[in-house]
Amino acid sequence: MPLTFTLDPPLTPELRDGVLDLWTDVSNAGGSVGFVPPVVREEIRPELVRHLVAMAEGRTRLLVGHDAEGRVAATAFLALNTHRLMIHWLWLSTVMVHPRHQGLGYGRDLMAAAADAARTCEGVEAIRLTCRGGLGLERFYASCGYKEVGRVPGAIRVAPGDDRDDIVMLLTLG
Template sequence: MPLTFTLDPVVTPGFRDGILDLWTDVTNAGGAVGFVPPAGREDIRPALVRQLVSMAEERSRLLVGHDEEGDVAATAFLTFNTHPLMTHWIWLYTVMVHPRHQGRGYGRDLMAAVARAARTLDGVEAIRLACRGGLGLERFYASCGYKEVGRIPDAIRVAPGDDRDDVVMLLPLT
């Protein structure tokens, strides 16, 4: 059954906890979402609070996918660029699909929903994201229409002796 996507859902305590659980589960399954395993909910909570503050200040938007049981199964944060010469594109952060839902095409569905949502935003002509090299994420995003536009070698230190490229990708919307 496909996910149901909502842009700018009402953030209740239960919903917030659902995002926190998703972020924790994705991290601990090896997902490249800002942390390395093992990570607990309290390790991730400050990053979620920062995202929620950004939403409250209208600097970002949240796209969420719910599964057939109504649980948070996928998320992506669309963040506005505040530089006056770069407001025509947005950043995409914290793209996640719960590990129990992976392999069903939900990641591709999420990326399509992100593009649809971005097209509704005034003046937005492109989506830019950065991903951690070495995990095949570049191939996934390329299959969703994104092009690699930059790469900084060894910019992400996952652990001592384990440095990864920071890969920048872009999806034109026009």
């Protein structure tokens, strides 16, 4: 059964906790969302709070996918540019699908829903995101229409002696 996506859902305690649980589970499954396992909810909470503040200030929008049971199963944050020369594109970050739902096409569905959401943002013509090298993520994003436009070798230090490339991807909206 497909996920049900909502852009800018009402921020309830249940939604906040659902996003926090998703972020924790994705991180502990090895997902490239800013943390290295093992991680607990309280380590992620401050980063989620930063996202929530940006949402309250109107700088960031939240896209949430719920599964058939109503649980938070996927998210992406759309961060609007505030620089006057860059307002024609936005950043997509913290792209997550719960491990129990991976391999079902929900990642593609999330990326399509994110592109649709970006099209609702006045003047936005493109989406940029970054991904961690070494996991094949750039191939997934390329299959969703993104093109690699930059790479910083070794910019992400996952662990001592384990540096990964920071890869910049771009989707032009049309």
